[in-house]
Amino acid sequence: MPSVRHVTHEFLARQGLTTVFGNPGSNELPFLSGLPEGFRYVLGLHEGAVVGMADGYAQATGRPVLVNLHAASGSGNAMGALTNAVASRTPLVVLAGQQVRPAIGPEANLANVDAAALMKPLVGWAAEPACAQDVPRALAQAVFEARLQRRPTYLSVPYDDWDADAGPDSAAVLDRQVRRAATPDxxxxxxxxxxxxxxxxxxxxxxxxxxxxxxxxxxxxxxxxxxxxxxxxxxxxxxxxxxxxxxxxxxxxxxxxxxxxxxxxxxxxxxxxxxxxxxxxxxxxxxxxxxxxxxxxxxxxxxxxxxxxxxxxxxxxxxxxxxxxxxLDPPADAAEPYRPAPAPRTGEGPRLHPEQVFAALRDTQPGDTAYVVESTSTNAAWWRQMDLRRPGSYHFPAAGGLGFGLPGAVGVALGRPDRPVVGVVGDGSANYGVTALWTAARLELPLTVVLLRNGTYGALRWFSDLLGVPDAPGLDIPGLDFTRIAEGYGVPARHVTGEEELRAVLAEHPAGPRLVQVDTTVTTPS
Missing domain, CATH: 3.40.50.1220 (TPP-binding domain)
Structure with a gap:
């Protein structure tokens, strides 16, 4: 009789869910044991970065992706990143470990008595199978629900289930397909x-x-x-x-x-x-x-x-x-030409205006570049300068939750090796997903990260004015040097100080990841 783990691995392989994003804990190790040939495990150093990478990868490939998280603690760490995946309608299948079944009721360490309830406010479907033999069917439901709803799903599995016999009917799940067709009558x-x-x-x-x-x-x-x-x-x-x-x-x-x-x-x-x-x-x-x-x-x-x-x-x-x-009939007249970008605004003193940075990106990067953007206070500058004419050219945190930018860029670069990928992040948002740089270095992804350092949470400063609270504390973040942080994770980094230097650096296209830090003036989203 095949084990639950064997049937589950076979089902995942047939469904094409062979890239697994995760940060493992003890409860997850039995599932990860004996992953078949052809599976790839992408390690992230924090669950928020894990989900952000999986979100970017799923968006880039157009396919559901398996995420493996650790019990309640790891799942809780990932919930902020999941809000972006929910809002972007990304079909993530989140598989979390659970204590052995006899230890759940007594609330042993790393047990979650009501695991599904933790995620139900966010995900489209959440469950914990009632018995080991139901694990393959429940995981299949998680995959199909994610596809049909275009929303993350969540399944908690006690770790003693993986070695259990799957039962005589378990193979019935292997050839299942669920599809949707919805056209107007x-x-x-x-x-x-x-x-x-x-x-x-x-x-x-x-x-x-x-x-x-x-x-x-x-x-x-x-x-x-x-x-x-x-x-x-x-x-x-x-x-x-x-x-x-x-x-x-x-x-x-x-x-x-x-x-x-x-x-x-x-x-x-x-x-x-x-x-x-x-x-x-x-x-x-x-x-x-x-x-x-x-x-x-x-x-x-x-x-x-x-x-x-x-x-x-x-x-x-x-x-x-x-x-x-x-x-509708085709237009009688030829289409008007695309609008040119205006001359970029210039910064003050040694700091560049974000428009100068974006104009440099526009002029130096290939036309099919995919940008993952998480510099929220520079939205207006971004749209004034960029010229994006290809599908899949722009990704932004869908729910506004910080921490998508760097991990998302890693996921897009992993999912679209045929396209150049640039992450554009602010110094405030970068802190939420900075551990993704380690994964980029380990996978040697050809990813450029442009980090705009203005020393403050610019979008919050704008909101503090809108809400009439100019004295709000905690808006400034001086003293951060991401070149040193990036190098500590194994990513070569450079701090550029002028527009000509920035353009020269961006014109280079190294084989692996790099971070370019540039000091910019504070701007507002609109």
């Missing part, structure tokens, strides 16, 4: 096409899901046929449209009143692949201008259900894009 399709074609001044709002679903080029064609302005949904975690395209208006402001203001004069707002909407600043007002209707298309049923206004269709946005492309 005939009446829904007709009504949608009529609504869009009848609109006099439509506006298109695109979410990060459009890039995740590899619809980047298709929505460019759709936008050019609609001929109206295009916005990215607020709280953007992936770029769904070329940011210098003549129809692109930028990222919607994350407040109720300014979003409504952006829609003034438009009779139809068509939202594809985004929740409606992920506001941030509390700026109350009308959700929509008078006479404006909103129609949302998303695969996320929860997002459709919780929206405060408009109509929604829970369907594959790709199928809707294809439907509309067939219904």
């Amino acid at each position: 005939g009446e829904q399709a007709r009504a949608l096409v009529e609504r869009v074609t009848a609109a006099r001044r439509p506006v298109l709002v695109l979410g990060g899901d459009m890039d995740t679903d590899e619809l980047f080029d298709d929505v460019v064609r759709l936008a050019e046929r609609l001929g109206g302005p295009v916005w990215a949904a607020p709280s953007l975690f992936r770029l769904p449209f070329p940011n210098r395209h003549p129809l692109f208006r930028g990222v919607l402001p994350a407040g109720i009143a300014p979003v409504a203001q952006a829609f003034e004069g438009h009779d139809l707002v068509l939202v594809l692949g985004a929740p409606v909407f992920r506001y941030h600043e509390y700026l109350p007002g009308r959700y929509l201008p008078e006479g404006t209707r909103l129609f949302q298309v998303t695969e996320d049923a929860s997002a459709a259900a919780r929206a405060p206004m408009g109509e929604a269709l829970v369907a594959d946005p790709g199928a809707v894009v294809e439907l509309l492309l067939k219904a």
